[in-house]
Structures are given as C-alpha cells and as structure tokens.
Amino acid sequence: MKNTGGIALALVLLGTAALAQAPSGSIDDHIAAARTAAGLDYRATFVNLCLPTPPRGAGPGPAGRGAAAAPPTPDRATWYAPPFKVFDNLYWLGTRQHSSWVLQTSAGLIIIDTNFAWATGPEIIEGMNTLGLNPSDIKYVIISHAHGDHDQGAAELQKRYGAQVVMGAPDWDATLQRPASAAGGVPKRDVTVGPEGRTLKLGDVSVQIVATPGHTPGTLSYVFPVKDRGRTLMVAYSGGTLTGAFGTDAARWDEYIASQRKIAKVAADAGASVLLSNHSEYDGAYTKARLIAAPRQPGEDHPFIVGTDGVQRYFTVMAECAMASKLRAGAK
C-alpha cells in the first residue's frame, strides 16, 4: 500500500513537470485541435502543415524564389485545366495545382495571383478569352506572395495590359532583386502594401488586403465580396500556407500564428463563408469549379460555400499546426 502511494505521488509529479514544460498545450494537443478543425474539409492542409515530413513541391523559402532558373514547361497533360466561372463576378483560371482568379468589377478586372510563367498564355490569357473576358480590362494583379508558382505571370500582364501589380513590401524588395532573366521577367513596382494592409477599391468592389506575414515576410491575404446568383457572399483568401523552412526561428513561427488569427478575425467580422487559396489542394478549387455547372439539388448550396464556421476552422488548422510544428522544431 505504501508503494502505491509512492507511485501515485510520482505520477502527480510527472504530470506537473509535463504541464510546466508546455503550459500552452503539447504537440499532440495542437495536432488534435487541428485535426478536429480540419474535419474532412481540410485534410491536405492538415497533412501538409501538421505532419513532420516537409511536403514536396513549392514550399516556403525566401520571397523572390522565382529568381531560380526557369524550369521547362511541364507536360500539359499533367496540369492543364479549362477556365470556369465560379461566382457571378469571380472566375477561376488555374492549373490543376495552382489557382489564379479574376474578380470582375464595374470598372475593370482584378487578377488574384498568377501562376508559373508558362501558364500565363494558356491559362490566364486564353482562359479569359474563352470566358468572354478581355485581358485589356485587367487593372490590378494582386500577388499573395513572391514565390514563382504565384507571381511569374505578373510582369507579363503588367507589360502587355498596363495592369498595376500589388504586393507586400518585403516581397517587392525580394522580387526587385531578381535578375532580368528570371522566369516571367521582373515586374516594376506599382502598389506596395505595408504591415497595416489597405483597401483596394475598383469600381463597385473593395478588396480588403490584410498583411499576413509568415509564409513569406510580405504575404497578403484578402477578404472581398462575390455574388452568387445576385446574393452577396464574403470570401476569405488565404495567401500563404507552408511553414517547412521556419526551423528554430521562434519569431517567424509566432508571426505566422498571429497572422492566421488576424485574417481569421477580419474574415469573421466580414461574415466570410467562402474560403479560397492559391493551391487547389487546400480549397478544392479545381474539383469544386467543375461542379458549378451541375444542377443544384434542393437544399444544396454553392460548392465553394463552407460557412462562417468552415472559414474559421481553416485558419484554426493553420494556427494549431504551426503551434505544434514550432514545439516540434524546438523553437523557443
């Protein structure tokens, strides 16, 4: 009996020690919270952000990484996707992997993210022509962050159509250091968004641009209205995702986590019920876009609507996975 008491005391002490080490939750706690928030909707986001192995593909690195030598255009059969009208005033011009969007206003068009340089012609320009949109009407190209899979088309759209390129301040600085030979060329600085963010108004549409540093120092996220058969819905657009390169840089983890809370709050205040990303694996854009044309069954809503709770759960996945990964990395 005496021994049992000793074991019980030891267990209490062990528990106290564990709590003292991780007062704000353990790695497992954060992963569990992220898994619950992800549900079946955001499994790829959960896997890519919460599991220890860095995912393949375009990951975080210094902004301006598009300066890397231009890769050859991959086999079209592996990436081409036709364009789709997604909302009354929002169109998808993505490849199967990466998304570009066109937001239509009463005073012209806003492109949200481009893609690799090799996709500008077949996806953005030809896609707009297919949808009856005129590329000459592009007034702004908003770049969520300066990685080649989202920004290599910016310079061409600026040069050909006089579109103004919008980017976060640190990502502009990185972009302007690229050599002229960089894939897609180097855009000239037009609109710079600082840490305070800004509202970009064009005609009847205002895009709230929120600085969400983390994935890159100048990552931007957005909240803006779209219409579904005349009904206004608010979109939350997540501008940067992966955290694989943060290592033991605690400040960078904390900045990323704070950014997810910041955009989640702006999205909640706006009543955002649609979640968009620049990668189809996170928002299902390629799959969902093809469903738009299908007749809706009674009670069935627009396929991109995840509800205000669904939008919040997305940013919870990002923040909780980052908290788990920060602990795992030993960043203090």
Ligand SMILES: [Zn+2]
């Ligand atoms: Zn990136």
